[in-house]
Amino acid sequence: MPVLEEIKEALMAGNANKVREAVTRAVEEGVPPGTIINDGLIAAMNIIGVKFKNNEVYVPEVLVAARAMHAGMDVVKPLLTGDALQEKGTMVIGTVKGDLHDIGKNLVIMMMEGAGFKMIDLGIDVPPEKFIQAVEEYKPQVVGLSALLTSTMMQMKKTVEALAPYRHAIKVIVGGAPVTQKFAEEIGADGYAPDAASAVDKVKELLGLA
């Protein structure tokens, strides 16, 4: 089996050791690091994303796949020079103030990283000021807001309002169990995604990368 196929297969099986080993071998065989990342690690993570969206794989399987991806990245990242690693963009993400849920947000982070984006994770219970601070500091193209509680959807609205001065430069995408397309439109977000894999599609669409 070609080594890239081996990497993909091991990643999809969530086997971190095998991914590390196969990536190391690919490097020794002279496969360019960018190719290993894009055609191996990211390609496999994309497949996991689609399967997750279709309910063919479950949350723990996404977690072990992401762990395997990181194991591979750790091997290959030090070999990248300068702009060899072309990040598709930067996204700031957090769970809004008053809400302590992080599973959905973390899945989005994994899928977005898997798709080649640089992710700035602000964590949980994030007040609007902290989102603004991060926007100033990291100059992202996208800001993602997560809320799992019906009671914190109002905070989502407040955060979107607080980001108004930056909207010429950033897209705002929202998600979480109680969130709907309609709600996203009502509060003036640019996009809504019902799951982590769809979030990747939505962000690419908003940035014109689709």
Next chain:
Amino acid sequence: MLIVGELINSSRRPIAEAIAARDKAYLQELAVKQVEAGAHIIDVNCGTSLAQEAAVMAWLVDIVQEVVDVPLCIDTPSPAAMEAGLAHHKGKAMINSITAERTRWEEVLPLVQRYKPSVIALLMDDGGMPATVEDRLRVAGRLVPALVDAGVPEEDIYLDPLVKPLGVGSTCGVEVLESTRILRQKYPQVHLICGLSNISYGLPERRLLNRAFMVMCLSVGMDAFILDPLDRPLMSLLAAAKAVAGKDDYCLEYIAAARAGKLVV
């Protein structure tokens, strides 16, 4: 054993729509069905009403109490919505919830003292969701005496150890079981409650995991559950598990349920 029927919760999309449309008949029917299926308390949550939450909560309490005699569980983190629900509630209500988070405690406690409901107390403080058994015991060690000092009888306190999904941590179930076992010994008069469905988030055949978790919780001293009473296999298993755990004298409730045709195998 106390069953709180969980279905009237606006984080479920059909309910959010029914509440938005003020679909009284649909919501009333759902309340009646849950009581008929064995719920002792009906949970009401309308968080998706956002700015109108307090007014909608008052309406929801009114229309549900029109058709059922059991108490309602006013389920909201908003003190304003909780107060509106409690003010409209006839008889002794339940609230979901108070926590050891400073602001939440200060805002909700006066309502508890004024309306004297049963209280679901989540075992979390300003440090966030509990990560270990010790976190839960520490918060319980603050909440129980504080509630008792504030005049809440131990019998009215329902501690919720907070269930996190197995899908993101293989020990999330065990943490709750171990916490429950210790809390049961430490506070024999206090009730222990949890929602079942969190445990199975992100996994296939969720109801199977919910059922296994319910039986295991019951066996270590959990004596109240927030669940879907219309899940007949779950309710059947609960009847059987209660009998096996020695909480059904002479198995009379189990026999009665079988005779009434309520048990499915």
